[in-house]
Structure formats: structure tokens, C-alpha cells
Amino acid sequence: MTLIFYKYQGTGNDFVMIDNRQQIFDKDDTKLVAFLCDRKFGIGADGLILLENHPEVDFKMVYYNADGNQSTMCGNGGRCLVAFAEFLQVVKHETTFEAIDGLHYAKIQDNLVHLQMKDVDSIDTFDTHQFLDTGSPHHVQFVKDIANFDVKTEGAKIRYGQPYNQAGTNVNFVQQENEDTFTVRTYERGVEDETLSCGTGATAVAIAMHDSGKSTASQLNLNVPGGQLKVSFKKDNDTYKKVMLIGRATQVFKGTITC
């Protein structure tokens, strides 16, 4: 089979994109997805995303981690998929689409994709860290000297350890730069390594920092190894609403692969 694919990246979190409106892709083929995401034998990516038709909204997002398994919401992948949908002329500058965690509104403005994330009404706070779900599960922990921190080793210990075990979590390490700016490095479940950016992770860090009083700003800057993201929200009673993840999403190349 020869497959046409597109490669996108959002702050360095990179994805293979496939237009699956004609149902050309076998969605249960875990080995194929893992092969396409393999950086040595395949195309290479942190994940793979299918754009599919939807009966009521503009399109449907189906997301796989690089290990080949379908997973929970991907914020950067969602932003890239909105850019891909605009490229395919499925949408113009605004859209509503369905992902695994429900409907998402998004718009493209000044070359930035603004993606609305799910409301967050539950944040577990511990002495050493916070845990919350922004579409995907996230452990958020402060570290000193983040530039020299061993994210892969320490992230893996937390990801596979108690209480997360096999189901796991994504793990974000954070350092505060000023009132509204944080540096974030993320170990991603399903990639099993540090990625250059994680959108649901940046969202989790922004909300966790506000909730713990580290910042009172309602729009935060998140410096990630692949660039900069912004996250804004409105806190209504104990719920974070209108959570927007904002950043660039870029088409890198198009290709065909025999598989």
C-alpha cells in the first residue's frame, strides 16, 4: 500500500497527519502506526493523527501515540490538525471538531492556532506535586535547575511508579521564571521520552500554577524546549473554563510511504 501523509509540528511536538475522510487507514493496525512514527525505519513523529468526517461538526480527530496505541487528548496535535483542516479546505479560520475528550472550538488568528481545551474542575494537590487531567493525565512537579534536569530518567520513574503504574501519566517538570512565565519540560507517556513540547502538559502546568497561587495571571507563558505556548483561562468558582492553548502549528512536508 502507498500512503500519502503530511508532517506537522507544533512547538516541536511532531505528528504524521493522514486525511482519512475516505476511510483508507486501518485504525486497528498498531504496528503500522508505530512503524510510521519510527524515527529510524519510518517517517518519524511523536504521534499520528487521522482527520475523519463527522456527521455534525467539521471533522473528527483520532490520535495515536508513537507506540502505535490510540490515546487521550493531544493539545499540540489538535492545534496541528486544525491547521491541516484549513490546508485541506475542510474549515476556514474557525472550527468545532470532536476529539476523544469531547468537542473543541478553535480559531486561527495571526498565524497562531487557539484551541479550546476541556474545563478543569479537579486538581489533586500533594506536598511534592499536583495531578490534573486536561484531556490527558498530567503530573506537575517543580525542579531546580531545569536546564540540567534528567527528564527522561526521572520522568520514567514517576510515569511507571505509584500511583500511576501501567496506565501511567505524562510528567511535567517546571521552573518559575517570573510572575506569569514558566519553563516546562515534559516526559510523554506513549512516546516514553521527553518531547520538545506537550500541549495538554503546558495547559496542566498553567492551571496548576494558578491554582497553587504561584501566579495570579489568567494568561501564562510556557517556555518549552520547542518554543513558546500561551495558555489563558477564566476561573469560575472552582472550575477553569474557556481554557485556550495558543501557539504556532506548521506543515513541514508532504510525502508518500510504501507500507
Ligand SMILES: N[C@@H](CCC[C@H](N)C(=O)O)C(=O)O
Ligand atoms: N503531545 C500531547 C499529549 C499526547 C497524549 C499523551 N502522550 C498521553 O498519552 O497522555 C499534547 O500535546 O498534549
